[in-house]
Structure formats: C-alpha cells, structure tokens
Amino acid sequence: MSWLRLSHSHSREVISPAVQDKSLSDRMVKSKKKLVLCALAIIFSIVLSSSAFLVTRQQLGLLLLINLVMLIHAWFQQAKLAPLLKLFAIQSFITIGLYFLFYGSERVIEAVFVVIRIILVMLPSWWLASTQNGHQISQVLCLLLSTKWAFVITTSIKILPFITQEARDIYHIQCLRGARITPKALLNPLNWYELVQCVLFPLLIQLLSLSKHIARSANQRHFGSTAKHTHWPLN
Amino acid sequence: MKPSFNLHHALFIGFCATLLVAIKSMMRMKLGLTGHSMFLMSLFYLVCYGATNKIGSITLCGLMAGMLAMILGVGKGGVFILLKFGLPAVAMDLGLILLANLFTLRWRFIILAVIGSLAWSSKSAVQNILIGMDLQVALFQFGLSCLQGSLFAIAGASLVPLILNRLDAHDLIIRNGMADK
Numbered sequence: 526m527s528w529l530r531l532s533h534s535h536s537r538e539v540i541s542p543a544v545q546d547k548s549l550s551d552r553m554v555k556s557k558k559k560l561v562l563c564a565l566a567i568i569f570s571i572v573l574s575s576s577a578f579l580v581t582r583q584q585l586g587l588l589l590l591i592n593l594v595m596l597i598h599a600w601f602q603q604a605k606l607a608p609l610l611k612l613f614a615i616q617s618f619i620t621i622g623l624y625f626l627f628y629g630s631e632r633v634i635e636a637v638f639v640v641i642r643i644i645l646v647m648l649p650s651w652w653l654a655s656t657q658n659g660h661q662i663s664q665v666l667c668l669l670l671s672t673k674w675a676f677v678i679t680t681s682i683k684i685l686p687f688i689t690q691e692a693r694d695i696y697h698i699q700c701l702r703g704a705r706i707t708p709k710a711l712l713n714p715l716n717w718y719e720l721v722q723c724v725l726f727p728l729l730i731q732l733l734s735l736s737k738h739i740a741r742s743a744n745q746r747h748f749g750s751t752a753k754h755t756h757w758p759l760n
Numbered sequence: 761m762k763p764s765f766n767l768h769h770a771l772f773i774g775f776c777a778t779l780l781v782a783i784k785s786m787m788r789m790k791l792g793l794t795g796h797s798m799f800l801m802s803l804f805y806l807v808c809y810g811a812t813n814k815i816g817s818i819t820l821c822g823l824m825a826g827m828l829a830m831i832l833g834v835g836k837g838g839v840f841i842l843l844k845f846g847l848p849a850v851a852m853d854l855g856l857i858l859l860a861n862l863f864t865l866r867w868r869f870i871i872l873a874v875i876g877s878l879a880w881s882s883k884s885a886v887q888n889i890l891i892g893m894d895l896q897v898a899l900f901q902f903g904l905s906c907l908q909g910s911l912f913a914i915a916g917a918s919l920v921p922l923i924l925n926r927l928d929a930h931d932l933i934i935r936n937g938m939a940d941k
Contacts, residue, residue, distance in 0.1 A: 567839065570838055570839060571839050574838070574839070574840065577891075578887075578890045578891060619901075620893070620897075623897045623900065623901070624894070624897060627894070627896055627897060627900075628894075632894070635892075635894070638892070639888075639891055639892055639893050642891040642892065643891060646840070646887070646891070647838075647840070649838060650838020650839060650840050650841070651838065652838075653838045653839070654830075654833040654838055655833075659831040659832060659833060662830055662831050663831045666827050666830070666831070673765075673767060673770055674770065674774075674820075674824075676767075677770050677771055677773070677774035677824070678774065678824065678827060678828065678831070680771065680774065681774040681775060681777065681778040681824070681828060682778070682828065682831065682832070684775070684778070685778055685782060685832075688775075688778065688779060688782065689782065721919065722922075726922075726923060726926055728779070729776075729779075729807065729923060729926075729927070730926060730927060730930055730932065732772070732775040732776070732779065733772055733775075733811065733927060733932045733933070734930070734932060735775070736768055736771035736772040736774075736775055737768050737932070739771055740766070740767040740768035740770075740771050741768075743767060744767060748767070749767070
C-alpha cells in the first residue's frame with residue numbers, strides 16, 4: 526500500500542502548480558463577480574429607497590412585498606433585526622404622537638402610512654448593510670476614488686482598533702491622575718467638559734502626529750508615484 | 761492655495777472622519793437626545809477646516825465619514841448615511857465660500873456650525889415632506905430639530921479654537937493665514 530501512497534503524493538506534487546494557478550484565476554473571477562453583485566446591490570437599494578418616496582398609495586403594497594422578501598433574505602443571513610425594530614418603534618411613536626397632538630384622532634391612518642413609507646425608505650439601506658460585508662463595499666467605493674483617498678480609507682479602517690485602544694489607555698491614565706471622569710463622576714454634567722478636555726484633545730493630537738508619520742513613511746516608499754493603485758484583489 | 765491635498769492632510773481628514781464615525785456609533789442611544797450627532801459633526805468638520813485651512817476639506821471629511829459609515833455598517837447603513845454626513849458638510853463648505861475671511865475665526869466657526877445644523881434639519885424636513893407628512897407636523901419637527909441642532913453645533917464650534925490652540929502648541933499645524941482677528 527505504501528507504493529500507492531508514494532505515487533499519489535508524487536502525482537499531487539506534479540499537478541499542484543497548475544492546479545494552484547487554476548484556483549487562483551478561479552478565485553479572481555469569483556471575487557470580480559462578487560464585486561459586480563455588490564455594485565448591483567448598492568444601485569438596487571438606492572432605487573428601492575427612492576421609489577418609496579415616489580410611488581402612489583396603491584403601489585405601496587407591491588413595494589411592501591419586495592421589502593418583505595429582502596427582510597427574509599437578510600434574516601437568513603443572520604442579520605440583526607433590532608435596529609430596524611427600534612427605528613420602527615421610535616418613528617411610529619413620534620409621528621403618530623405628533624399627529625394626535627395636532628389633529629386629534631382623525632388622521633391617524635395617514636400617520637400610519639407615513640410611518641410605513643419611512644420604514645420602506647430605511648429598509649433597503651439596512652438590507653445592504655446586512656447582506657454585503659464591508660470588504661466588498663469598500664472595494665466598490667475604491668473603484669470610484671483616486672489612489673490617495675483609497676489609501677486613506679483603508680488606512681483609517683485598519684487603524685480603528687488602534688484608535689479605540691488609545692482612547693481607552695488615555696482614559697485610564699487620566700483617571701489614575703485624578704481627573705473627574707469616572708462613570709460616577711460623569712453623571713454630573715459639569716464634568717463632561719473635563720472628559721472632552723482630558724480624553725478627546727490628546728486623542729486628536731495623537732491622530733494628527735500619527736497621520737504625519739504615516740504620510741512621511743508612505744511618501745518615502747514612493748507611494749503615489751504609479752497611477753494605478755495596487756491592493757490585493759481577493760476576498 | 762494648492763488645489764489638491766497632500767497626503768498628511770488627507771490622512772488627518774480620514775482619521776477625523778474615522779473618529780467621528782466611531783464616537784457616533786458608540787453614542788447611538790446612550791443620550792437619547794436628537795441632535796447630538798450635530799455636536800460631533802460640527803466639532804470634527806471644523807477641526808478639519810482649522811487644521812488644513814482649505815475650502816474643500818469639510819466636504820471631503822463629510823464624504824469620508826459617510827463612506828466609512830457605509831463600510832463599517834454603522835446605524836442602519838446603506839447609501840442614506842452618505843447623505844446624512846455629506847449634506848451638512850457641503851452646506852458648510854458653501855457657507856465658507858460665501859463668508860471667505862469676513863468675521864473673526866471664532867464667529868466664523870459658530871456661523872458655519874449653525875449653517876450645518878440648518879442643512880441637517882432641512883434634510884430630514886424635506887424627506888418628511890416628500891413622504892407625505894402633513895406640512896404643519898413636518899415644520900414643527902423641523903423647528904425643533906433646528907433648535908436642538910443649533911445648540912449642539914454651537915457647543916461644538918466653541919470647542920474648536922481650544923483644540924486648534926493645543927495643536928499649534930504641539931507644533932503640529934502651521935497657522936499661516938488663520939489669524940484670530
């Protein structure tokens with residue numbers, strides 16, 4: 526049996542570079558397809574949202590059906606329904622409450638239609654955020670931007686964990702130095718200015734000096750000297 | 761005035777936009793007041809303008825913030841968040857073009873912040889009217905959000921000169937052409 530195993534491994538080694546090339550090009554085609562799908566999804570959500578403004582009341586039913594399908598699609602992709610429900614609750618409370626305040630209970634039906642339209646405007650955006658991940662949206666957006674701004678966006682996203690960690694560190698150090706910014710002290714609104722002064726100002730200073738360093742190092746690596754920007758295309 | 765931004769300023773604008781989106785996503789429902797987003801927006805947009813002293817900077821900061829919010833899926837996400845961040849920024853830039861060097865720096869910031877908050881509340885008012893909300897209700901909401909937004913925006917704008925003084929003290933920006941008087 527061992528000679529069989531030997532020949533198998535040998536044949537695997539002979540075939541593997543070609544197989545690797547094929548899988549690489551496969552992956553590139555698949556990622557291009559995902560990019561096109563993402564761009565189409567963005568356009569689709571824009572069209573749906575703006576049509577929620579423009580359709581007449583009779584066609585609202587059809588629009589509701591399409592949005593319900595989108596809701597189910599997003600729910601199958603483990604999206605979080607909580608923000609949508611919160612929006613629905615708050616909007617209906619405010620709108621119906623205001624209509625009631627101004628007009629009594631005669632025009633509440635109209636208020637309900639208004640709330641439905643508001644939800645229909647927001648739902649495609651929520652669907653877009655739930656079904657497409659950020660990588661694809663950023664790739665579609667980077668097609669529209671020049672090299673410099675695409676670099677800025679990718680750097681900003683990458684640096685977000687650093688920013689949050691830095692904010693946390695500054696907060697802890699300032700608490701140790703005796704600043705009145707513990708959660709109990711923050712109940713007093715007079716201490717909010719101290720929070721801004723102790724945490725936000727140093728954070729902004731750090732960000733500006735960090736941007737200076739990153740810009741200098743990127744320029745010394747000849748960033749921006751080629752016209753087409755280079756980044757890894759595969760997901 | 762150079763027409764395009766060098767990488768240092770572009771990165772600073774991007775980082776300000778990132779901080780804006782991050783803080784906004786953290787403060788989502790903690791305070792529960794409408795208009796607190798206007799405080800953050802006016803603060804960061806005016807800091808961007810103060811640090812770079814160029815007319816396109818606020819629009820770029822707004823567009824960057826909108827794109828980052830789309831990518832990171834903050835709030836409800838989607839394309840409308842681009843409008844939410846972008847419209848006050850464009851309005852502030854237009855106001856800046858009109859104001860040029862008219863008032864002192866502090867008053868320029870306050871006027872720009874009020875313009876931004878007006879644009880922000882009129883965006884939701886136009887959206888409400890297009891949906892078919894009754895005119896009285898929409899105007900009432902417009903007035904309320906205008907008032908709250910302006911208060912927060914002025915609070916943000918009054919912090920900006922302090923930040924710019926600190927940045928200048930750390931020798932990070934060069935205040936040529938941005939005298940206080």
